[in-house]
Amino acid sequence: MKHPVGTSLPDPAIDRPERSGNVWLLILLALTLIAAAAGFAYMSREQAEPYVMALLGLLAVVGVFSLFAGAIGFLRFGGQRQGNPLAKAYLDSMAEGVLVAEKDGRIVYANQAYADLTGATDSSDIRTVERMLSGDPNATESVFRLTQASRDGLRAQEEIRLAKPLGATEGSPSWYRVRVRPISGAAVTGSASSAALNVWQIADITRERDEQENSFQQLQRVINFLDHAPAGFLSADAEGRIVYLNATLADWLGYDLASFEAGGVTLGEVISGEGDALVRSIAGEPGEVKTETIDLDMRKRTGQQLPVRLIHRVAVAPDGALGDSRTLVLNRSGEGEDALEKAEVRFARFFNNTPIAIAAVDSGGRIGRTNAPFAKMFGGGENAREGAILTEMVAGDNRDGLVNALKKAADGQGGIDPVDAVLSYNGQRSARFFVSAVTDEETDGEAAIVYVLDTTDQRELEAQFAQSQKMQAVGQLAGGVAHDFNNVLTAIIGFSDLLLANHRPTDPSFQDIMNIKQNANRAAGLVRQLLAFSRRQTLRPQVLGLTEVLGELSILLDRLLGETIELKMVHGRDLWPVMADLNQLEQVIVNLAVNARDAMPDGGKLSITTRNVPEKESASLGGQGMPEGEYVLIEVADTGTGMSPEVMSKIFEPFFSTKDVGKGTGLGLSTVYGIVKQSGGYIYLDSIEDKGTTFRILLPRHIVEEKVEEVVEAAAPPPVTDLTGSATILLVEDEEAVRAFAARALASRGYTVHEASTGAEALEVMAEVDGTVDLVVSDVVMPEMDGPSLLRELRKTQPDLKIIFVSGYAEEAFKKNLPENEKFSFLPKPFSLKQLATAVKETLVEK
Numbered sequence: 001m002k003h004p005v006g007t008s009l010p011d012p013a014i015d016r017p018e019r020s021g022n023v024w025l026l027i028l029l030a031l032t033l034i035a036a037a038a039g040f041a042y043m044s045r046e047q048a049e050p051y052v053m054a055l056l057g058l059l060a061v062v063g064v065f066s067l068f069a070g071a072i073g074f075l076r077f078g079g080q081r082q083g084n085p086l087a088k089a090y091l092d093s094m095a096e097g098v099l100v101a102e103k104d105g106r107i108v109y110a111n112q113a114y115a116d117l118t119g120a121t122d123s124s125d126i127r128t129v130e131r132m133l134s135g136d137p138n139a140t141e142s143v144f145r146l147t148q149a150s151r152d153g154l155r156a157q158e159e160i161r162l163a164k165p166l167g168a169t170e171g172s173p174s175w176y177r178v179r180v181r182p183i184s185g186a187a188v189t190g191s192a193s194s195a196a197l198n199v200w201q202i203a204d205i206t207r208e209r210d211e212q213e214n215s216f217q218q219l220q221r222v223i224n225f226l227d228h229a230p231a232g233f234l235s236a237d238a239e240g241r242i243v244y245l246n247a248t249l250a251d252w253l254g255y256d257l258a259s260f261e262a263g264g265v266t267l268g269e270v271i272s273g274e275g276d277a278l279v280r281s282i283a284g285e286p287g288e289v290k291t292e293t294i295d296l297d298m299r300k301r302t303g304q305q306l307p308v309r310l311i312h313r314v315a316v317a318p319d320g321a322l323g324d325s326r327t328l329v330l331n332r333s334g335e336g337e338d339a340l341e342k343a344e345v346r347f348a349r350f351f352n353n354t355p356i357a358i359a360a361v362d363s364g365g366r367i368g369r370t371n372a373p374f375a376k377m378f379g380g381g382e383n384a385r386e387g388a389i390l391t392e393m394v395a396g397d398n399r400d401g402l403v404n405a406l407k408k409a410a411d412g413q414g415g416i417d418p419v420d421a422v423l424s425y426n427g428q429r430s431a432r433f434f435v436s437a438v439t440d441e442e443t444d445g446e447a448a449i450v451y452v453l454d455t456t457d458q459r460e461l462e463a464q465f466a467q468s469q470k471m472q473a474v475g476q477l478a479g480g481v482a483h484d485f486n487n488v489l490t491a492i493i494g495f496s497d498l499l500l501a502n503h504r505p506t507d508p509s510f511q512d513i514m515n516i517k518q519n520a521n522r523a524a525g526l527v528r529q530l531l532a533f534s535r536r537q538t539l540r541p542q543v544l545g546l547t548e549v550l551g552e553l554s555i556l557l558d559r560l561l562g563e564t565i566e567l568k569m570v571h572g573r574d575l576w577p578v579m580a581d582l583n584q585l586e587q588v589i590v591n592l593a594v595n596a597r598d599a600m601p602d603g604g605k606l607s608i609t610t611r612n613v614p615e616k617e618s619a620s621l622g623g624q625g626m627p628e629g630e631y632v633l634i635e636v637a638d639t640g641t642g643m644s645p646e647v648m649s650k651i652f653e654p655f656f657s658t659k660d661v662g663k664g665t666g667l668g669l670s671t672v673y674g675i676v677k678q679s680g681g682y683i684y685l686d687s688i689e690d691k692g693t694t695f696r697i698l699l700p701r702h703i704v705e706e707k708v709e710e711v712v713e714a715a716a717p718p719p720v721t722d723l724t725g726s727a728t729i730l731l732v733e734d735e736e737a738v739r740a741f742a743a744r745a746l747a748s749r750g751y752t753v754h755e756a757s758t759g760a761e762a763l764e765v766m767a768e769v770d771g772t773v774d775l776v777v778s779d780v781v782m783p784e785m786d787g788p789s790l791l792r793e794l795r796k797t798q799p800d801l802k803i804i805f806v807s808g809y810a811e812e813a814f815k816k817n818l819p820e821n822e823k824f825s826f827l828p829k830p831f832s833l834k835q836l837a838t839a840v841k842e843t844l845v846e847k
Contacts, residue, residue: 096203097117098110098111099202100199101128105131107126110123120167129200133178138161138162142178146178153182157178158178159175178202182199183197183198230248231329232246233245233246233249235327241262241263242262242263242266243263245257245260253301269299271297275296275352277376278352281375286316286319287316311328312327352373354373356373358371358450361450366388369446374452378393390406394423398421398422405419409436409448410437412437412439418435419432420455431456432452433452434451434452487737490830492516494745496520545577550610557590557593562597565606568605569607571610572609576612576632581679596693604640606638615630618631630701631698637692637694638694641689641690680699723838724749725750730754730762730765732756732759733755733777733778733782734779738779739755751840759790776801776803777806778791791824805827808829825843827839
């Protein structure tokens, strides 16, 4: 059914609502059939038969026709059902064209605006959006996407440009926004069985597009004017990242504007020295727009300097956050026709490029003008802003000295002593303040000029040097004491062994002698710790994989820590090998674990983590004195009581302990320090009171050199069981007690022993016996001639003579004084009778 298109907006162009049933037609049909049946009743059979057959045929034809008409939609049963008048009025009042259609394309509803936009004069001219736009090649892809979305029950929107308006044969290009969305047919018809429908909306946006195009062109003109202005311009965010750079400034600095990315360049990259700190230090009150003029040098990509003046403006948000800056850049490299301008430019460059922080202050200590290094040193922002009080920037203990210096400057005094102070905003940094009075007539309220030098690095180096000197002195003392102690302990242990050899376990004095030997061995353990601290102990380094070492050590650590402490080990993947002494490295881990246990009396967590540290990361992870390189990290972290800064500064010193008397020697961490250092590594710690402590050990990565050699496996020599012999031995030892014990011990084993107290005396003995000596057992440190010198003299006449060096120092301490590839055996002091006899026997049987 078609309806003409009305001229008034509220009338729909097409409205095909659903029909409902009509009961009166059904009643009329029933009465007709009853009347026919009654009439046939009064006729004879022969008379009624033709009429009955005719009526049945008519009903059959009507029924078949109705079935086919209903199937193809030509005929609908029921009367017209009225829709929702409010919804229809809303759709008819819309400025956009609205079309409601079934998925098969049958139009259910179209408002007047749709007819007007598409140029339809009556309902017969109204077509669906697909049919209307499919013929235009400019709209083909958009129509396809919209149609696909309508079939899939999805929402879609497209903006389409047509060569001429819809429904017109000529005209200027037009833009249309077309949208489609699905709705349920029940929402329109009120029937739950109605099929799903699609709502199409179309709007003419040609004017909107024209306005956008005009705005874009105007914006392009403005940008073009700004880009080619005779002055540079940039905008930076609060973090100092440049978000905009005009073509003029890019040309001055040598940047390609086409490849410039917002935020890809920072102020620090284009401003020389510490000038970026001066720019970023500008701050204001919330809601204020702050403008400052700054003279400094910018850095070209070629490294050359460009003197400029910045007119820097930045807005402060209500919450105090800084917005993006608006910075005008004036090139001052061409200025200088006037001598005054030349001097001004030179002064500004020198003032901001000097490495010394400079600030002008008034009589009340308020900061006026500052240079870039000053802003950098004091962190910028509130710390270095104009009007801040200079004396509040130093710690309270040093504030009085600076106040007095400023008072003297305000009185015009000269020769003011410099003031050393710790900066209050960062207690880790210190500075030296030089205060000079301003005596010019025109001072603009300035009473003094303050020059500030950062002395943080100098103080750290002084502290490190003093600490290293102290540690070196203590180390030398420890090493010397350990050497003398080892001689004494060797004699005590040796003579104890001689006494034990002549006493049975049932003798009353046997247990006393055993106690003497056991306590001597305990003392030897303390001496070994002293040697570890002084880095003079004997190490047996080997290639180690830390994952395996810590894995085997975890069982012991579990027992040491107890049940109240959780042990967690995190092993890094593909750890690099390290070169270290296995036993000493295990001692390091055990010492740290025991200290962590003692710091967690109520329980806690101990984490041991390992990982590789590449060269780039080593600079940030390590401390001063550690060169960049590849390291393997062992991190031992606990959740214990932590340490104060005072304790941390002394933690590696020998005999320093925070434990109660009798619960520690104070050599544990000093031993750890010595072992790590002697292994070529570094150790650092971080600790926070009541939070915990973390030790970081960094061992150098060991590069395993691959050698292609034929490996000949030799059978391991059988253990020595018979410690007797008949060889001739020359014993050289300056300590009489040690020499007496060693001579008796070797003689008791059947050896012929010749004694000498010095190296020179040993040469005389060799001459007396015509060199008939099978083995030389010699101390290393002796007066007149030490052990290595004696060996060189003996090698002149007896190149194959076997020798055993005994010493309380590490083997490496004297090995460097021997000829390369020199063969010798080594026996560290203190040693027992059995250890001496075993070393002698093994050396003699070696081929």
